[in-house]
Amino acid sequence: MPTDTKRVRGPEVSQSPSLFLCHPAAVVLPSQGPRADGRQRDQVDVRPVFVRCGLVSQAKGSAYIEAGNTKLMCCVYGPRETERKDETDMKCGRLTTDMRFAPFSCPERGSWIQGSQDKDFSLMLHESLQPAVCLHKYPRSQIEVNVMVLENSGSVLAHAVTCASLALADAGIEMYDLVLSCSIRQDGSSYMADPSYEEENYSSSVSGENQGRLTVAFLPSLNQISGLQSDGEMTQETLTAGVRACIEGCYKLYPVVQQALAKAVRKAAPPPSES
Amino acid sequence: MATAQVSEAEKVYILHGIREDLRVDGRGCEDYRHMEIETDVVSNTDGSAKVTLGHTAVLVGIKAEIGKPRPMIPNEGYLEFFVDCSANATPEFEGRGGEELGTEISNTLYKVFNNKHSVDLQSLCISPGEHCWVLYVDVLLLQCDGNLYDATSVAIKAALFSTKIPRVHISTDDEGGKEIELSDDPYDCMRIQVENVPCIVTLCKVGHRHVVDATLQEKACSVASLIISVTHKGTVTCTRKVGGGSLDPESVFEMTEAGKRVGKALHAPLMKLLQHEESLGRKTPKVGFLG
Numbered sequence: 001m002p003t004d005t006k007r008v009r010g011p012e013v014s015q016s017p018s019l020f021l022c023h024p025a026a027v028v029l030p031s032q033g034p035r036a037d038g039r040q041r042d043q044v045d046v047r048p049v050f051v052r053c054g055l056v057s058q059a060k061g062s063a064y065i066e067a068g069n070t071k072l073m074c075c076v077y078g079p080r081e082t083e084r085k086d087e088t089d090m091k092c093g094r095l096t097t098d099m100r101f102a103p104f105s106c107p108e109r110g111s112w113i114q115g116s117q118d119k120d121f122s123l124m125l126h127e128s129l130q131p132a133v134c135l136h137k138y139p140r141s142q143i144e145v146n147v148m149v150l151e152n153s154g155s156v157l158a159h160a161v162t163c164a165s166l167a168l169a170d171a172g173i174e175m176y177d178l179v180l181s182c183s184i185r186q187d188g189s190s191y192m193a194d195p196s197y198e199e200e201n202y203s204s205s206v207s208g209e210n211q212g213r214l215t216v217a218f219l220p221s222l223n224q225i226s227g228l229q230s231d232g233e234m235t236q237e238t239l240t241a242g243v244r245a246c247i248e249g250c251y252k253l254y255p256v257v258q259q260a261l262a263k264a265v266r267k268a269a270p271p272p273s274e275s
Numbered sequence: 276m277a278t279a280q281v282s283e284a285e286k287v288y289i290l291h292g293i294r295e296d297l298r299v300d301g302r303g304c305e306d307y308r309h310m311e312i313e314t315d316v317v318s319n320t321d322g323s324a325k326v327t328l329g330h331t332a333v334l335v336g337i338k339a340e341i342g343k344p345r346p347m348i349p350n351e352g353y354l355e356f357f358v359d360c361s362a363n364a365t366p367e368f369e370g371r372g373g374e375e376l377g378t379e380i381s382n383t384l385y386k387v388f389n390n391k392h393s394v395d396l397q398s399l400c401i402s403p404g405e406h407c408w409v410l411y412v413d414v415l416l417l418q419c420d421g422n423l424y425d426a427t428s429v430a431i432k433a434a435l436f437s438t439k440i441p442r443v444h445i446s447t448d449d450e451g452g453k454e455i456e457l458s459d460d461p462y463d464c465m466r467i468q469v470e471n472v473p474c475i476v477t478l479c480k481v482g483h484r485h486v487v488d489a490t491l492q493e494k495a496c497s498v499a500s501l502i503i504s505v506t507h508k509g510t511v512t513c514t515r516k517v518g519g520g521s522l523d524p525e526s527v528f529e530m531t532e533a534g535k536r537v538g539k540a541l542h543a544p545l546m547k548l549l550q551h552e553e554s555l556g557r558k559t560p561k562v563g564f565l566g
Contacts, residue, residue: 019346120382124515131499131521209510211390224521228501230514231386233393236535239511240528247524 016108035192035199037068044248046182046194049256051163053170053264061171065163068196069153072160074167078143093138097126099147099160106152107197121157128161128181128217128227134174143173154196158183161217161227162257169261177222178257182249183215184242186234191242193249210238216246220254279491286496290482298486298493305537307488312429312545313562314437314552322438326430329490330420335412335430339440341455342409344400352399352407356384357414358427364419373416380414380427383475387428387504387513392471394435402445406455410438421490424502428475429545435472436549439464473504473512474545476538478530480522485530487537501530505538507546 039045047068056062059075079093099121103110125147133143145168147160161181168175185195188210192199200213212232218225225247230239281289289299296304308329317323322337345353358380360373367373388394399408412434414427442458442465479489479497486493489500498520504513514531516522522530 015346116378116382119378123379123382127517127519130519212512219521222521223524225516225524225527226521228514228516228522228527231389231512233390233506233510233512236509236511236531239514239531243524243527 018107037196039192041190041192044182044193044245044252046249046252049159049253051166051257051260053166053260054268059167059171061167061169061173063163063166063170065159065166067155067159067194069151070156070159071150072147072156072163073150074145074147074160074163076143076145076164076167076171076173078171079138079141079173082140082142091139092135093133093141093143095126095130095133095135095143095145097122097129097145097147097164099125099149101149101152101156105149121160124157124215124227124229125160125164128179129164129168131224131226132165132175132177132179132219133168134176137174143168152197154198154200155183155194155215157181157215157229158194158217162253166257166261170264177219177224178254178261179217179219179226180250180253180257181215181217181227182246182253183213184245184249186210186212186214186232186238186242191245193245210234214239214242214246216243216250218247218250220250279495281492281495285492289493289496293481293484293486293493296484300490302488304484305487305533307425307541308490310426310429311562312433312548312552314433314549321440322434322436324430324433324437326426326433327418328422328426328429328488330418331422331426332416332418333423333426333430334415334417335427335434336415337434337438338411338413339408339438340411341401341406341443344404344407349404350400351396352409353396354388354394354410354412356381356388356412358384358416359414360416360419364416368416368419376423380423383424383502383513383515384412384414384427384431386515387473387475390512392510393473393506393512394471395468398465398467399440401443401455402453405453406445408440410435419491421494422477422488424475424477425488428473428504429541432469432472432474432545433549435467436469437553438467440467441465470546471506471508473506473510474538474541475502475504475513476534476541477502478534480520480526480530483526485526485533487533501527501534503531503534503538505535505541507539507542509535509539511535 050066053063055064056075061076064073101110145164147164149156158181161179165179184191184193185200212230212234214230217227311327314324316325317336320336321339325334358377360368360377362369401407442463444456446454446456448454477500478485478487479500481497499518499522502515505511
């Protein structure tokens with residue numbers, strides 16, 4: 001188990017105060033009716049998204065996304081020479097992804113050392129982005145994508161994929177298409193699109209089949225799924241319906257993302273004035 | 276992942292064959308290779324199993340220890356997975372080389388078992404909030420010839436079936452503290468219900484068709500695979516797309532349906548085999564590692 005030898009942490013036995021609440025903090029959300037923030041169930045009702053590109057001046061490309069309370073930012077560096085000479089690939093470039101959570105981003109304090117869950121997210125981010133980037137145009141080079149989650153309020157992998165593909169586009173990396181992503185939480189017979197942290201993690205009052213979470217990464221113009229991940233237990237029909245709902249969610253996000261990218265390009269290189 | 280070097284001509288050959296539902300070793304697209312399962316191979320564990328699928332060999336050992344339950348879920352035990360890619364499998368795994376692959380497989384296993392029905396975690400509780408059974412599932416990859424996920428999941432199911440957890444009694448001693456006592460009879464143990472433990476099916480997209488149980492050569496011809504874990508009732512507990520390519524939504528739906536069909540069909544013969552091996556008791560012909 002990797003331990004942190006560089007920072008002086010508090011005593012090992014520190015615990016979150018939420019464990020000592022008089023009434024247990026286990027939130028049981030109702031399975032019917034509208035959701036806590038007023039959105040609808042069984043409809044692809046995603047949270048409104050705020051997106052900006054080009055916020056980090058040092059990076060080749062960067063993007064910041066806010067959806068509800070989920071806030072994350074992504075920076076792209078590259079293409080540059082591969083650091084480790086023995087991994088240089090002569091025919092195509094390498095894409096490295098790294099996704100980290102700030103320790104204050106989740107309700108329970110996390111650690112700075114990457115746990116296996118962070119590595120899992122980084123791997124899924126890599127699998128979702130790789131089909132979209134034209135790596136054969138960057139032989140012997142490395143493109144680094146770093147995502148930092150500032151606040152985790154649900155659907156963090158989905159928004160990380162969207163943010164990372166925007167940052168790659170902002171960096172001028174050649175891509176076949178933008179990668180958009182959406183996630184749903186299935187609860188019994190109804191689903192909730194773009195769940196918040198409580199909606200993602202609550203243990204449902206309906207015990208039975210069809211409990212789970214699903215995240216899909218999609219390339220809209222090419223109609224290809226570049227990433228798919230689900231857990232919980234669902235029937236195959238529910239899974240299929242969930243994938244279709246996620247794809248619809250991605251189409252809803254597409255115009256917003258395109259506009260943000262166009263705005264950033266216009267700001268960086270304003271069109272020549274008519275003379 | 277250990278890869279095979281495949282030339283372009285070989286790739287075309289494999290692709291054309293799969294298009295006609297005929298693979299290089301004569302199987303159909305949805306057939307598994309010859310699988311051998313043996314349980315109780317390591318005597319120091321509480322449960323163990325070894326699975327050989329073609330040339331892939333996986334060894335799983337389960338040890339049950341008494342630990343503290345998770346703070347948010349005080350009345351359940353839990354499972355911890357760890358996958359080790361041994362350097363015996365391929366020289367690429369020497370030192371820290373196999374760590375990435377091992378983390379990937381163990382993270383997938385956590386997702387597969389992350390639901391209420393796969394393993395009855397409440398039966399692993401000894402006293403709520405204080406003691407519970409923690410099952411450490413350690414997977415060792417001995418030989419790597421493709422399809423690690425399937426072999427690992429079958430081995431875990433077999434090992435859980437053969438796991439014997441000793442029965443404990445909680446007694447209060449003189450000062451009022453609780454003491455745990457193991458029963459004296461070494462054969463007095465608790466077994467785990469493995470009916471609902473899912474099995475993983477890996478489907479590789481090769482050309483326009485998908486294949487189950489791909490060898491390393493077939494894997495080299497495919498751009499993307501879908502991993503789907505299915506219970507005996509047909510419930511899907513985890514899906515994941517791996518690989519650097521993209522998939523059409525229609526082929527994803529086709530592959531999930533095929534995966535569900537194949538996965539569902541895998542459970543009944545597996546349980547029959549495990550029960551048959553158990554019923555033979557001491558007369559089981561032990562094959563061990565050199566068979």
